[in-house]
Amino acid sequence: MLQREQIDYLLVNAYNAAIRAGARIMEIYNSDDLGINLKSDNTPNTLADREAHALIKQYLGQTRIPILSEEGRNLLYEERGTWDLFWMVDPLDGTREFIRHESHEFTVNIALMVENEPFLGVIYVPYFRKMYFSDMERGAFVKEDVVPDAQADFAINEIYQGAQQLPLAEKKNTPIRITHSRMNNSKDADRFVELVREQAGAVEAMPVGSSLKFCLVAEGTADLYVRTTLTYEWDTAAGHAIAAAAGAKAIDMIKQRTLKYNKNELENPYFVCKSKYIPDLIPSYSPNL
Numbered sequence: 072m073l074q075r076e077q078i079d080y081l082l083v084n085a086y087n088a089a090i091r092a093g094a095r096i097m098e099i100y101n102s103d104d105l106g107i108n109l110k111s112d113n114t115p116n117t118l119a120d121r122e123a124h125a126l127i128k129q130y131l132g133q134t135r136i137p138i139l140s141e142e143g144r145n146l147l148y149e150e151r152g153t154w155d156l157f158w159m160v161d162p163l164d165g166t167r168e169f170i171r172h173e174s175h176e177f178t179v180n181i182a183l184m185v186e187n188e189p190f191l192g193v194i195y196v197p198y199f200r201k202m203y204f205s206d207m208e209r210g211a212f213v214k215e216d217v218v219p220d221a222q223a224d225f226a227i228n229e230i231y232q233g234a235q236q237l238p239l240a241e242k243k244n245t246p247i248r249i250t251h252s253r254m255n256n257s258k259d260a261d262r263f264v265e266l267v268r269e270q271a272g273a274v275e276a277m278p279v280g281s282s283l284k285f286c287l288v289a290e291g292t293a294d295l296y297v298r299t300t301l302t303y304e305w306d307t308a309a310g311h312a313i314a315a316a317a318g319a320k321a322i323d324m325i326k327q328r329t330l331k332y333n334k335n336e337l338e339n340p341y342f343v344c345k346s347k348y349i350p351d352l353i354p355s356y357s358p359n360l
Contacts, residue, residue, distance in 0.1 A: 079227040085181040085193040088130040090223035092123035092179045093197030097219045123162035141305045148335045159308035165281030176280030182308035187333040192312025203286045205316035211237040237317040240291025243348035246273030250293040253278040259299035285310025288344045289317035296344040304337045318347030
C-alpha cells in the first residue's frame, strides 16, 4: 500500500511531466511542421507524439516505475503482466484534433496503475491551460491557468493551491448531457443515445475530442460518456482515474463491470462513463456486435 508521502511524490512527478510535455506539444502545434507520419495501423503520429513521449519517459524515469505508453515499445504480456505498479501514458491524446487545428481538444494523459487499477490520474489540456488531476484518497480536482512550461517544477502544495474539487455540479443536468467522440462516433453510440432518450426524456449530445470527455463527466458538465469505437487502455486510464475519484464509474458495456487494465490485449471494450448523479441502470444496453 502506498503511503501519503509516496503518493504525493508520484503525483508531483506526473503533474510536472505532463506540463513539460504540454510545453513541447504547443511549440510543435504552433510551428510549420507537425512531423506527421502513419503508424503500422494507419493512424497518424506526429513529432509532438514522439517528443512528448520522450520527455515523459525521461522525467518519470526518476521514479523507477515501469511505463506502458502508446508511443513506447510493444511490451509482451509475459513482461508487463507481472507489474503491480506502473505508469500508463498517452503522451498526446487527440492526435487528429492536434493535426486539424480546429477544436484544440488534445491532452497529455498520465495514470499511475496500482494492482492494474487507475490510482492517480493527470490530464493536461495545454491549449486551454487546464489541468485535471486526482488520487483515489483525496479526490479529483481541476485547475485553471496552468501555463505550458518546459521547466515545470511544482511542489505538492503548489499543485493543490487554487484547485477546485470535482464534481463542480451538484446534480445531473437537465436535459441529460451525453458526450461522445468528435472524430470517431458510431451507429452503436447513436443507438445508446436513443436508449437514454427513451428512458430519461430530452438528451443533449456533446461531441468532444480526446480524454477531455472523461473530465467533463468528472466535472458534472456531462452526465455520460459513451464510446463504441476502438480505444486502448492508455486512452482511458488517466480519465478513468479522475472520473472515479469524482464518484463516476467507467463500465464495460458488454460485461457490465468496471473497465479492466493490463489485459493480454490492450484494446478496450465498448464502455460508458457515468457521473455520480446518474443511476446505474441508465440504460440497459446490448450492442450489435
